[in-house]
Amino acid sequence: MKHRFLSKRYWNSITTPMAEVVDLAYKYDDLINLSLGDPDYITDKSIIDEAFLDAHKGHTRYADSLGDPELRYEIANFYQKTYNHELSDREIMSVVGACHGMYLVLEAILDDGDEVIVPEPYFTPYYNQIQLVRGKPVILETYEKDHFQIDVEKLKSLITNRTKAIVVNTPNNPTGACLDQEHLQAIAKVAIEHDLIVIADEVYGGFSFQREFVPMATIEGMKERTITLGSFSKDYAMTGWRIGYVLAPSYMIDCIRDINEGICFCAPSISQRAAIYAIRMRESILKPMAEEYKKRVEYAYKRINEIPKISVLPPQGTFYLFVNIKETGLSSVEMSKKMLEEAHVLVIPGSAFGKSGEGYIRIACTVGVDRLKEAFDRIEKINL
Template sequence: MRFSPFVEHIAGQGVAAWDIHHAAFDAASQGEDVIILSVGDPDFATPSFITDAAVNALHAGDSHYTEIAGRPALREAIAARYSQTLARPLAADNVIIVPGAQNALFISSLCLLQAGDEVLVLDPMYVTYEATLKASGATLVRVPCCAESGFRLDPPLLAAAITPRTRAIFFSNPNNPTGVVLNRQELQAIADLAIAHDLWVVVDEVYESLVFEGQYLSLAALPGMAQRCVVIGSLSKSHAMTGWRIGWLIAAPQMVQHAETLLLSMMYGLPGFVMEAATAAVLAHEEVAEGMRETYRRRRDLVVTALSACPGIRVQAPQAGMFVLVDVRGTGLGSLDFAWRLFREAGVSVLDAAAFGEPAQGFVRLSFTLGEDRLAQACRRIVAFVEKLTSERALHWA
């Protein structure tokens, strides 16, 4: 008896990044006092009017097969919202509903890439990108966004990575884990390269509603990108709906048709009651997202302020999202050792950011998805742990 080598082929360092989170979750479930900052799962309940829409649909018998591409009302609501944000008309045939942004990435990979292709990714990147893109057989080409630049795009470096085999560019904006939001000049540089070399661009925008300052600009809004840009969106972060598994692709109709063919075999349509809840959420998108954004802004400021004064670590203040990168190189520990010791000795779980890519080596990622009292407690534990490390180093060199 044997297994297909497929899963082993797509496994990578990113897949193993969750070991510390699973250990922390298990410890917390056993009653240990662990503060879990290693996952981006909002601590809010889904707003009640969204849940009510699903419950009412179920009571009305909404438990049957649905349209493969998603219910027209939901697709039309999403198209209407993006018609405003992209400043061009979109219709339902530009939208397909998928079970979460992760599946949207997987679908994009299988629809656009094949063995022999090269796909450029901005590094660091979300931990599952490696496995998701390798599933197509394509080769990943990492374009580093270095810590010294604040993890910002280096357009000449991106241009230099393009070869005759390059097929697409995949990236998240805002970025997870860095919280960086690309500006107009950086986005235009990507668009110019995509047009010049006839490349697809897939941009994961799941955090676009959680930009703290300024107006978010989508790559898909730039001239020449309508036919070659695929936008991935989700309600997980903006509406506290991680467990609902609902997301979408925005693309040219031909791409949507290819994705629908794939979904026919993968899912055969999402649950109708989930799509009814999603429709209610999208129709009240900004109303809900605004409250989430302000809450996360306060939490970001709390964490950045609490940790910035701690000698031995440096905080990378995010422009968006629900994560902070902390540079721990000054502690004398590698980021993986720091994360495990912080968990075992202080009861706080964070992720080794090196799992997101080599440029984040020496950084840890912590989420601010807990209430402010608990976050403040976590920060005090981190500061005390770093002070302990500093004392240990001083004794070692004395």
């Protein structure tokens, strides 16, 4: 990528396996795409209809830089009713998806060289985003034998004078693991004792299959030191609308609003109107979708564990399965390539999610059981 017109910071940049799959998705006409976490659902028709009625009524101008007041009210109402968690409208900001929110948060909290502890395997953009704002990612490996739960003693061992924050992503992308109450409370205790911020990525909060989802900010003593990233992308099948939110103390929200003035000022008005209707209809929209994803991952779990040399843990949350391929003797990239070329099934190599993701592939169950059956029928025929 070296070019005299590009910043030298990016001369050695390498395209990630996550980015490469976008082009690979067009390689075969009969390809079954189990790679990116883009739901096969179309946004509920009633959301689309109501949003575009609002557009005709004039919601096509810039929104409030903190977000549509009506949307912020609905978000606060949801957290109060669902989790008994009180939020003021000054503790909520609409953003252009959770990735945008994460960048704003990191820009607001990190000085050059500040450290952020990131459990691995991790959602691919975390690492680059921390570096983008001149921070330092510090990797905390998690392991399949521990069901990808965070080892709190290892977490404590990584804390230095420069540690500023811990990223907590539950339900987790890519592993599907859900942190239990005991682990959340232990992490909270560490954050309080060491005066750290927790950045809680809770994008998949609607897809926790084995236990009720508990937001990190609701743990005692954590509201003032938790920054929550939320999104409408997965819970409401609204990936293309690019709408999410940040929950944080008001001084933090004021800071990220000021930063965002030099980036995009506000989230799209029409998307925020859609989000208002989505959150109002949450039960009727999310519940059947979550049940369908649970059916899919349970089917995929069964099929995977019937195939020699690959295995996966029982699904806990999200629509992802992090499949162990170590017994094949292939690297995660080699296995992904083999599945693409021999079965025309596209997945993401585990190495895209950090060093400890090697030996795994991530499967996104974003197609129906009939297509999953076809995918695994093909995979079974591969010579492993």
